[in-house]
Amino acid sequence: MQGLYKRKGYPKEWIDKRLRGIAVRQDLTDEWKNRGARSSKEFAILTNEIMHGAFDLKVEEYKQVKGLQRENLRDHMTGFNTPNYFAKCFRKQFGCSPSEHKINLAQQVS
Known part of the structure; x- marks a missing residue:
């Protein structure tokens, strides 16, 4: 960012x-x-x-x-x-989409 x-x-x-x-x-x-x-x-x-x-x-x-x-x-x-612009920046920063990140976090917690 x-x-x-x-x-x-x-x-x-x-x-x-x-x-x-x-x-x-x-x-x-x-x-x-x-x-x-x-x-x-x-x-x-x-x-x-x-x-x-x-x-x-x-x-x-x-x-x-x-x-x-x-x-x-x-x-x-x-x-x-726009949500698309946020997702694009998020992917660039973290290497995955916000949805993928959420799933990864949920898997780490469980």
């Missing part, structure tokens, strides 16, 4: 901040899962509360400010605007 941002010409400080943000969001998602959040609706409620606390805007208001219509907010915030 860092290499991609470098090739696009982003400054190191921006890249570092972006990667930290992605890591924090992933840690937060993992923590929610550990505490029992399972459904998309539960994640949406938690996301809405965090957005309101951090930016004083609900998710829908934030999407209006950013001019987003049908885009996934998480994808927009992480820079992955």
Whole structure:
């Protein structure tokens, strides 16, 4: 991911901040899962509360400010605007698709 941002010409400080943000969001998602959040609706409620606390805007208001219509907010915030683009970057970084990675992890755990 860092290499991609470098090739696009982003400054190191921006890249570092972006990667930290992605890591924090992933840690937060993992923590929610550990505490029992399972459904998309539960994640949406938690996301809405965090957005309101951090930016004083609900998710829908934030999407209006950013001019987003049908885009996934998480994808927009992480820079992955389509699932295919995410899968392509994931494969380049880890050598397998996200689905293959999930299966591999499940096999390691069991």
